[in-house]
Amino acid sequence: MTNPQTVVLTTADGIDLRAAFWRAPDHRLACVVAHGFTGSSRHAPVRRICAALAAGGAAVLAPDLRGHGASGGVSTAGDLEVHDVAAAVAWLRAAGYQRVAVLGWSMGGSIVLRYAGLGGDADAVVSVSSPGEWYERGTRAMRIVHWLCETRSGRVACRVVRRTRLSPAGWVQVPESPAELVGRIAPTPLLIVHGDADHYFPLRHVDVLAAAAPEATVWVERGMAHAETATTPDLVRRIGAWVRAGAEPVRLRRWRP
Numbered sequence: 001m002t003n004p005q006t007v008v009l010t011t012a013d014g015i016d017l018r019a020a021f022w023r024a025p026d027h028r029l030a031c032v033v034a035h036g037f038t039g040s041s042r043h044a045p046v047r048r049i050c051a052a053l054a055a056g057g058a059a060v061l062a063p064d065l066r067g068h069g070a071s072g073g074v075s076t077a078g079d080l081e082v083h084d085v086a087a088a089v090a091w092l093r094a095a096g097y098q099r100v101a102v103l104g105w106s107m108g109g110s111i112v113l114r115y116a117g118l119g120g121d122a123d124a125v126v127s128v129s130s131p132g133e134w135y136e137r138g139t140r141a142m143r144i145v146h147w148l149c150e151t152r153s154g155r156v157a158c159r160v161v162r163r164t165r166l167s168p169a170g171w172v173q174v175p176e177s178p179a180e181l182v183g184r185i186a187p188t189p190l191l192i193v194h195g196d197a198d199h200y201f202p203l204r205h206v207d208v209l210a211a212a213a214p215e216a217t218v219w220v221e222r223g224m225a226h227a228e229t230a231t232t233p234d235l236v237r238r239i240g241a242w243v244r245a246g247a248e249p250v251r252l253r254r255w256r257p
Helices: 044-055 082-094 107-117 140-150 152-162 178-184 204-212 233-246
Strands: 005-010 016-022 029-034 059-063 099-105 124-128 190-195 217-221
Touching: 005 082, 016 044, 016 082, 029 044, 029 082, 029 107, 029 233, 044 059, 044 099, 044 233, 059 082, 082 099, 082 107, 099 107, 099 233, 107 124, 107 178, 124 233, 140 152, 178 204, 190 204, 190 233, 204 217, 217 233
Parallel strands: 029 059, 029 099, 099 124, 124 190, 190 217
Antiparallel strands: 005 016, 016 059
16 A cells, blocks of 8 residues: 555544554554654655555554644653554554554654553554653754753744644653663563664663663664664664564553553
């Protein structure tokens, strides 16, 4: 299926999301793809990744996370977006898909780790270029992100230039970091991918995640920068193969919002 169809999801906290859906020839495996900060399902690198996963035989559902793209609400930069992933997984389960993997890039990577660590319903988890801990300010790229999120002028610029609507309230309560929750994901198969040339989150972030989740599979990609734009076709192929091999039935765990 070359062109995805548009579907509408509603989260548990009442946010309407638009999502792109690539249908599969059967109902054995589906993937939720969570994009990075200021991305969307229409972002060319996101769409390229989704199309490649679909070409490998999986159904793919890529929601515009709250505050992004055509979805409603405002972005909370990785906190309440766990409800967005939960809505996408629930939609695929209701559509009859037997196994559902959750995959995320950058902010989306932190979201799928938090979703799964909070007991989310996933048969496999893939996180690419995720932070391990919050408040990274050691890189120029992340200092810009903090300016966008934490200042009125930054939020206006983000809305006008990147069409991303940010919550002016920020985090009412600091959510658990990925490193605090990643150790709870086992026995669900977990793949953590990080580039050694990531200009947002240095390698110490993947080190923190790997230390907290010793059962995870960890790939440190040589020469890779950050997130979707740095994800090569070969890496997507390898991720897809890992998901197909790893998304075997695991014990059902209850989603805790």
